[in-house]
Amino acid sequence: MATNEEKIKIASGFIKAAPPGEINDVFNDVRALVDDDELFTGSIMNAVEEYNTEELATVTVTGEDGKTFEVLVSKHGQIENDRFLDPKRNQTFKLDHLRQTVSDIEPHTVDEDIEELRKVIEAHAEEYVADRYAEGVSAIYGSNGVITVAIVHNRYSPSNYWNGRWRSVWTLDTATNAVKGALKCKVHYYEDGNVQLETSKDVEDKLSKFSTEPHKVIAKAFVDLIAAAELKYQTALNESYRDLADDTFNGLRRALPYTRTKVDWNKILTYRIGAELSAK
Incomplete structure (x- = not known):
């Protein structure tokens, strides 16, 4: 036991x-x-x-005006085990991890040394996410000289037996201009089977714009770098899995048996092999 x-x-x-x-x-x-x-x-x-x-879970938060909005949950905004930062509205909230419900919203003191740059990057990043991800949610954090951009896009289609998630986290060290990215994609397809795809890619680069330049210049350069890297990764995924279906899988097994038709297991006795097995 x-x-x-x-x-x-x-x-x-x-x-x-x-x-x-x-x-x-x-x-x-x-x-x-x-x-x-x-x-x-x-x-x-x-x-x-x-x-x-x-997994960059998203939770629904209700504002003082009664309107709801989606907030991203990330270790980059984790203040305590069950308290997280909503950087766009400079507030923190308590999260019930199991029910994914929010409570006890409190104001948060921002890092003034980086807040102005964070806001400009936030505006560019939100515009990018709205353009590239139909239901994307982002959060842009700023602390100790580092800007972190977290993006998640969930697509759930249980009626069609599949669910998927795209995640990417990017950091910009404003002291060195170093950029690091972690891109992850996870898909589950479970109609008549159980197939899961989980892939990731790490990126390291350096921003060509320096901290002495205007914030909008730095923000645009950072988001442009993110957009180019994510497009390159997505294109590579599309190409590799197209080749996988056309070549690799065909080399492993036939899509159909020699008869060129699928076996109907409910009528197995009508097949020759079924008759031979029943005779024994």
Whole structure:
């Protein structure tokens, strides 16, 4: 019998590997398998917190005017285990990681040394996200001389048996002009099977514009770099998976048997092999 430590490790692994849009389903299934709520209120809940921050979960926040808006959850804006920063509105909120509900909204003191540049980059980044991602959500953080741009785009289509998520996180060190990016794509397709794609790419570059130039010049150069790198990555993905379908998979197995028709397993006895098996 597995020890509690082994149960926690296995269950946490399942939760952190949950496909996009399916964390609740995985959580409930794992909870039923472990059958120990005491474990879930402790160590296994840490996996849910890690999943939310790593996958850039989005939550709905209601403003003072009653309007709602989407806010991104990220370790770059994590103040405590359950408190996160909304940099656009300079406020923090408490998050229920399991229910993904927001409460206890408080004002936040910004880093004045970098806030002006952060706001200009935020404006350029939001324009880019609105243009390139149909349902994208972004958050731009600024602290200790570093600007971080986090982008997530979720597309859920359970009626068609697929869900997908694009994530990218970019940092700009204003002291050295060094740019680092981490791009990740995860897709789950589960009609008549279970196929998952998970791919990532790291980028390192340097901004050609220096901190002595106007903020709008730096912001445009930074966002242009992001746009070019993400387009290059997406184009490479499209090409590689087109080749995978046309060449690699065909080399592994035939799409259809020699008869050029799919086997109807409900009528297996009408096939010759089925007749031979039934005779034995």
